[in-house]
Amino acid sequence: MYPEDVLRAINEVRGNAIVVPTMTAVPAWRTIAPDATSVDCVGFMGGASSLGLGLALAQPGRRVIVLDGDGSLLMQLGSLATVAGAAPPNFTHMLFSNGVYQTSGSQEIPGSGAVNFAGMAEAAGYTFATRIENLEELHIRLPELLSSQGPILAELAVEEAQLTPMTAPGGDPLHVQVSNLRAALTKK
Amino acid sequence: MPENERIPAGPIVEAIKTAFRSQRTKPPTSKEPLGWVLSVPDTHQRSVITELEGDSELRLLTCSTEDEANAIAAGLHIGGQEVALIIQHAGLYASVNTLRGVGLDGRVPLFMLVGLLSREPDLAPRNSPRSMVRFAEPLMETFQVPYALLETREDLALIPEYYALSREQSGPTVVFVGRETT
Numbered sequence: 001m002y003p004e005d006v007l008r009a010i011n012e013v014r015g016n017a018i019v020v021p022t023m024t025a026v027p028a029w030r031t032i033a034p035d036a037t038s039v040d041c042v043g044f045m046g047g048a049s050s051l052g053l054g055l056a057l058a059q060p061g062r063r064v065i066v067l068d069g070d071g072s073l074l075m076q077l078g079s080l081a082t083v084a085g086a087a088p089p090n091f092t093h094m095l096f097s098n099g100v101y102q103t104s105g106s107q108e109i110p111g112s113g114a115v116n117f118a119g120m121a122e123a124a125g126y127t128f129a130t131r132i133e134n135l136e137e138l139h140i141r142l143p144e145l146l147s148s149q150g151p152i153l154a155e156l157a158v159e160e161a162q163l164t165p166m167t168a169p170g171g172d173p174l175h176v177q178v179s180n181l182r183a184a185l186t187k188k
Numbered sequence: 189m190p191e192n193e194r195i196p197a198g199p200i201v202e203a204i205k206t207a208f209r210s211q212r213t214k215p216p217t218s219k220e221p222l223g224w225v226l227s228v229p230d231t232h233q234r235s236v237i238t239e240l241e242g243d244s245e246l247r248l249l250t251c252s253t254e255d256e257a258n259a260i261a262a263g264l265h266i267g268g269q270e271v272a273l274i275i276q277h278a279g280l281y282a283s284v285n286t287l288r289g290v291g292l293d294g295r296v297p298l299f300m301l302v303g304l305l306s307r308e309p310d311l312a313p314r315n316s317p318r319s320m321v322r323f324a325e326p327l328m329e330t331f332q333v334p335y336a337l338l339e340t341r342e343d344l345a346l347i348p349e350y351y352a353l354s355r356e357q358s359g360p361t362v363v364f365v366g367r368e369t370t
């Protein structure tokens with residue numbers, strides 16, 4: 001799958017979800033879903049699922065979708081257990097499994113791409129975890145992945161993205177994103 | 189260590205609640221906690237953590253790493269919740285990049301109670317022979333993070349004060365816990 005197609009598919013069904021992209025998902029999501037309620041995980045690699053967890057706990061009435069990188073998840077792998085332990089029912093973890101650290105130059109991630117992330121999430125105690133290989137399957141399963149009781153992880157077998165945060169910098173600085181999202185979520 | 193040199197857990201938890209209440213614009217709904225405490229267990233403050241486990245107003249969430257705790261705190265804050273961190277000095281050192289990224293670049297108010305395990309009660313922390321204790325305050329100065337030292341019951345007002353300061357300045361603040369809690 002191309003990650004851009006995955007993001008388009010998510011954008012079509014996201015409803016009022018809060019979205020937390022990181023790494024190569026950042027520039028693509030910015031173009032595909034400029035009006036989405038989002039905050040990027042930039043500058044603290046591996047923190048996307050934790051940022052999403054805090055949002056999910058604070059806003060139980062909304063779905064939170066984390067758009068994570070495989071290298072990023074490896075950097076803070078313990079967060080699988082923390083998410084599972086906190087058990088946010090409104091949490092969907094979309095893992096862009098491209099087998100590389102694309103943003104830093106496409107070096108292979110540890111484990112030569114053989115790591116079973118869905119298996120790890122399930123073993124950590126996620127309600128449900130699965131691996132999705134093609135777009136057709138993704139289109140069929142997405143609505144359920146975004147509505148069933150979480151925490152849910154979907155490992156997405158993807159190619160490399162067209163853009164990275166290095167080749168396509170931009171977007172609002174993090175503090176602007178933080179204050180905009182807080183204002184949107186806390187207004188009466 | 190004599191009992192009067194230790195700080196009881198109950199008043200620390202009350203001070204956290206005071207800090208949260210003073211920032212809330214409306215009381216929590218019946219389903220909502222007054223606020224959250226995120227912790228990677230700190231030996232120095234273990235009695236506070238035990239006290240929090242049985243508290244009905246605050247929600248305690250144990251995290252695998254201090255990096256996580258910082259990012260979860262950011263999410264809770266963005267979503268409108270009150271939140272404090274309980275960690276130890278080693279955890280501060282372990283998570284400096286996230287503290288920088290979330291707290292400084294993201295301008296997220298992060299309030300931390302940081303235990304100074306092995307701190308000698310008669311020495312200023314920066315004069316400690318132990319690197320773990322000695323570098324804590326200078327590190328905060330490098331990061332321009334306001335900090336204070338909690339040593340006795342009389343210092344407990346520092347907790348709501350530095351909590352409010354983190355919100356006013358939109359950034360991290362730290363209260364170092366210089367004595368073991370009881």
Ligand SMILES: Cc1ncc(C[n+]2csc(CCOP(=O)(O)OP(=O)(O)O)c2C)c(N)n1
Pocket residue numbers: 022023024025044045068069070071072073096098100101102103104164285
């Ligand atoms: C703490 C830290 N170490 C190293 C880096 C360098 N770095 C930037 S992007 C990146 C790779 C990200 O890989 P992945 O999460 O798989 O996302 P992808 O780029 O493949 O979408 C690395 C290692 C960093 N940003 N932060």
Ligand SMILES: [Mg+2]
Pocket residue numbers: 069070071072096097098099100101102
């Ligand atoms: Mg990757």
